[in-house]
Amino acid sequence: MKIGLFGAGRVASALAPALAAAGHQVVFVASRTLGPAQALAATLPASQVLPQAAALAAPPPADVYLLAVPDAAVPLLVGAGQWPAGALVVHVAGALPLAVFASQPLVRGGVLYPLQTFSPGRRIDWPGVPLFVEAADPDAEATLLALAGSLSRRVALLASPQRLHLHLGAVWASNFTNHLLGVAHALLAEADLPFELLHPLVRETVDKALDAQPSPYAVQTGPAVRHDAPTLAAHEAALAAHPAWQALYAQLTASIQAAKRMAEGK
Structure with a gap:
């Protein structure tokens, strides 16, 4: 899959290499600060760096737009994005409900939550990390289950309250x-x-x-x-x-x- 990644912090820096290793292409890394985004993109094949504002104004084509940003920033990015109709926009937060995408009715919202702690320099054993998926429609759910399954052998559906x-x-x-x-x-x-x-x-x-x-x-x-x-x-x-x-x-x-x-x- 082609992944558009927003964020270059701890979760993004652990997730992006795992996605690339699983055969997906992180087509861009977008961040408010370009330094971390450039450092992360340099570890990925054929990934461009974009300022966050530019990526929100005109998101390059992607199968999944992944919001690996602080929880408080997710609603802001969802609301500010000029997302293509039917875009699959996904956050990675444990405490944010799927309803955070309600402000964008043309977006297919989803969740890909990794139950793990992330710190710089620590290797993550992704096949053993539980990944929990939630999505607004069956097609989005199937896409996220496939994406999660390419990273981990421990994948499950989980609703927002749980x-x-x-x-x-x-x-x-x-x-x-x-x-x-x-x-x-x-x-x-x-x-x-x-x-x-x-x-x-x-x-x-x-x-x-x-x-x-x-x-x-x-x-x-x-x-x-x-x-x-x-x-x-x-x-x-x-x-x-x-x-x-x-x-x-x-x-x-x-x-x-x-x-x-x-x-x-x-």
Whole structure:
């Protein structure tokens, strides 16, 4: 397929090479800033670079126009584009509904949501990445299923409300977890301790949680679930210099204890 790509950030930079490797042609990369777009296009065969405004004013022919841009920018691009009648315009966001295309009745809207975290320099194993598809009509759905299937062996249809809940769960599992690891890194650094000390613990925690039945709650450990009051108090006192982290510690402790009470039917 011929793909018109809007965006040159993390998702676009991971997705474009995968599309090219799967045999598709990224005919253009459009971005508000040309530097990143030029760097991305240089890695792709026969791909031109366009300013975003020019690409929106006169989109070059493509089978799919892919909007790999921040969520807040998607409605703006959808509304500003002089899209050819019947154009298949697709966003990659987890939290945006298909209804975001309602302002353009001549456009066939679609979603291609990769359930993965993207960072520069990290290799993505695309065949293992779950890709979720939603589209406004059967033909668009078939096109996106074929496109997704060329990248991944884990492809499924998913409606907007379920995709929103999936994205919310992903934020808890990935983004919040990463933030908590950042807090742990900072606390160890304050004591001149290397973060690597936590690596075996973190790996075992994640592996155990992924294997747990019926849910990760079943394998919860630590002072909160044990109601170890002296340790909890010592920890909160040690966080006195970080009131935001201290409050977060207390909230997470309360949440863990509430989950245990619920599991015990109390």
